Amino acid sequence: xxxxxxxxxxxxxxxxxxxxxxxxxxxxxxxxxxxxxxxxxxxxxxxxxxxxxxxxxxxxxxxxxxxxxxxxxxxxxxxxxxxxxxxxxxxxxxxxxxxxxxxxxxxxxxxxxxxxxxxxxxxxxxxxxxxxxxxxxxxxxxxxxxxxxxxxxxxxxxxxxxxxxx
Amino acid sequence: xxxxxxxxxxxxxxxxxxxxxxxxxxxxxxxxxxxxxxxxxxxxxxxxxxxxxxxxxxxxxxxxxxxxxxxxxxxxxxxxxxxxxxxxxxxxxxxxxxxxxxxxxxxxxxxxxxxxxxxxxxxxxxxxxxxxxxxxxxxxxxxxxxxxxxxxxxxxxxxxxxxxxx
DNA sequence: GCACCGGATGATACTTATAGGCAAGTAGGA
DNA sequence: TCCTACTTGCCTATAAGTATCATCCGGTGC
Numbered sequence: 187x188x189x190x191x192x193x194x195x196x197x198x199x200x201x202x203x204x205x206x207x208x209x210x211x212x213x214x215x216x217x218x219x220x221x222x223x224x225x226x227x228x229x230x231x232x233x234x235x236x237x238x239x240x241x242x243x244x245x246x247x248x249x250x251x252x253x254x255x256x257x258x259x260x261x262x263x264x265x266x267x268x269x270x271x272x273x274x275x276x277x278x279x280x281x282x283x284x285x286x287x288x289x290x291x292x293x294x295x296x297x298x299x300x301x302x303x304x305x306x307x308x309x310x311x312x313x314x315x316x317x318x319x320x321x322x323x324x325x326x327x328x329x330x331x332x333x334x335x336x337x338x339x340x341x342x343x344x345x346x347x348x349x350x351x352x
Numbered sequence: 353x354x355x356x357x358x359x360x361x362x363x364x365x366x367x368x369x370x371x372x373x374x375x376x377x378x379x380x381x382x383x384x385x386x387x388x389x390x391x392x393x394x395x396x397x398x399x400x401x402x403x404x405x406x407x408x409x410x411x412x413x414x415x416x417x418x419x420x421x422x423x424x425x426x427x428x429x430x431x432x433x434x435x436x437x438x439x440x441x442x443x444x445x446x447x448x449x450x451x452x453x454x455x456x457x458x459x460x461x462x463x464x465x466x467x468x469x470x471x472x473x474x475x476x477x478x479x480x481x482x483x484x485x486x487x488x489x490x491x492x493x494x495x496x497x498x499x500x501x502x503x504x505x506x507x508x509x510x511x512x513x514x515x516x517x518x
Numbered sequence: 519g520c521a522c523c524g525g526a527t528g529a530t531a532c533t534t535a536t537a538g539g540c541a542a543g544t545a546g547g548a
Numbered sequence: 549t550c551c552t553a554c555t556t557g558c559c560t561a562t563a564a565g566t567a568t569c570a571t572c573c574g575g576t577g578c
Contacts, residue, residue: 209545211555230535245557250536252555264434271535272434282472284479293479297472306448306463306488313450313459315490322472324481375574377526397564411528416565418526437564520578527572535564543556548549 195222195276202259216240217252221262227273227292265319267292282319286326295322361388361442368425382406383418387428393439393458431485433458448485452492461488 199218203210220236221228228236234249253274256262263275265283270290282300284293300320308315325333365384369376386402387394394402400415419440422428429441431449436456448466450459466486474481491499 207554209554211545213556243557246535247537247558248556266432266434268430268432268438284472284474284481286479287482295472295474297470299470300472303469303486304463304465306450306461306466308450308461312493313452313490314496315450315488316453317490318486318488320469320484320486322481322484324479324483327478330480375525377574379527395564409528412564413529413566414527522577523575524573526574528570530569531567533564533566535562537562538560540558541556542558543554545554546552548551 192222199261202261206259208255208259213237213241213244213248214252214255216244217249218256218261221253221256221274222276224276227265227275229271229273231271233274265292280317280319282322284322284324284326286329287323288325288329291326291328293326295320358388365427368427372425374421374425379403379407379410379414380418380421382410383415384422384427387419387422387440388442390442393431393441395437395439397437399440431458446483446485448488450488450490450492452495453489454491454495457492457494459492461486 196218199215200210203214216237217233220233220240224236230250230253231246233253234244234246237244237249253262256274257264260278261276263278264272265275266272267285267290273292275292277294280301282295282297284295285291286293303318303320305315305318362384365381366376369380382403383399386399386406390402396416396419397412399419400410400412403410403415419428423430423440426444427442429444430438431441432438433451433456439458441458443460446467448461448463450461451457469484469486471481471484
């Protein structure tokens with residue numbers, strides 16, 4: 187994330203607080219800075235550990251509460267993957283995800299073709315659709331590499347840079 | 353689910369166990385029967401409660417283990433929604449979900465237009481996509497009804513059948 | 519029908535994630 | 549600078565999921 191982008195996100199953060207009448211505490215600022223800098227999709231626990239580098243006395247509970255506040259302010263979105271804790275995504279515009287079925291890594295996808303899908307024909311009295319999100323499931327490079335290495339333990343898995351057969 | 357469908361699913365269950373060399377225990381059979389009968393997407397805890405009606409002595413641990421086994425056998429799929437526990441879906445063919453952002457209810461969508469989406473252009477060395485899943489977010493009828501009722505507490509929220517303004 | 523074996527089960531305790539209450543502290547405005 | 553309302557940090561509690569290990573049971577060979 188470029189410094190200019192970061193400044194812009196920070197301005198949005200301040201504006202959202204002003205508009206809602208919420209005070210801008212150093213904890214909120216620290217949590218926000220910790221989350222916008224990350225390219226990944228951290229869990230509350232990961233955010234907590236990152237924030238503790240700046241604010242060692244912050245409590246886990248506070249991080250949870252602040253992340254909840256950010257979600258209601260629309261500053262971050264919640265996402266999740268079966269078998270792992272709730273993750274927080276600093277991107278709020280429409281985008282989609284690649285999810286590794288083994289390690290749970292989430293990778294962002296920006297593909298405009300996916301932003302204009304047909305909405306299913308649902309009776310609006312039954313369900314009011316607001317937006318959608320596509321999860322592509324599969325296996326990331328690291329997990330596939332690990333699998334290749336463990337599949338041939340006797341054939342020299344570290345040999346000559348490894349066979350790039352994909 | 354019709355009795356014929358259920359018989360077919362049960363046959364698939366038995367075949368999957370035979371093919372994998374796994375024993376068919378009464379616990380596994382009970383968990384499977386509890387999950388195929390449900391039209392919703394129960395959590396492990398809900399499956400546990402349902403199974404206890406037939407097998408009061410079954411442990412929560414066993415239900416978790418059996419559901420994990422079923423996922424690896426491909427008999428059920430895991431799904432999840434931020435803020436709620438992992439849910440299990442007895443449907444294994446490609447389908448999509450409506451997810452209520454308030455109560456977490458998950459409703460199945462069968463819309464063939466969503467089954468042939470363009471896959472994003474990802475370097476196959478970076479990520480091997482296997483399948484995908486579309487989540488539509490919004491609010492279900494019950495939550496919207498509740499909101500309407502709480503939005504006008506002084507205007508007679510129970511009056512004359514309620515204004516059907518949707 | 520019976521015995522055996524490997525894997526499954528059940529009880530318990532443990533870990534992790536999240537929530538509520540309350541006193542003390544702090545941001546922001548007068 | 550002071551005041552007030554909101555936030556924070558701590559403690560405890562709850563829920564979901566996991567690890568371990570002795571015991572039990574399904575499946576198979578005899």
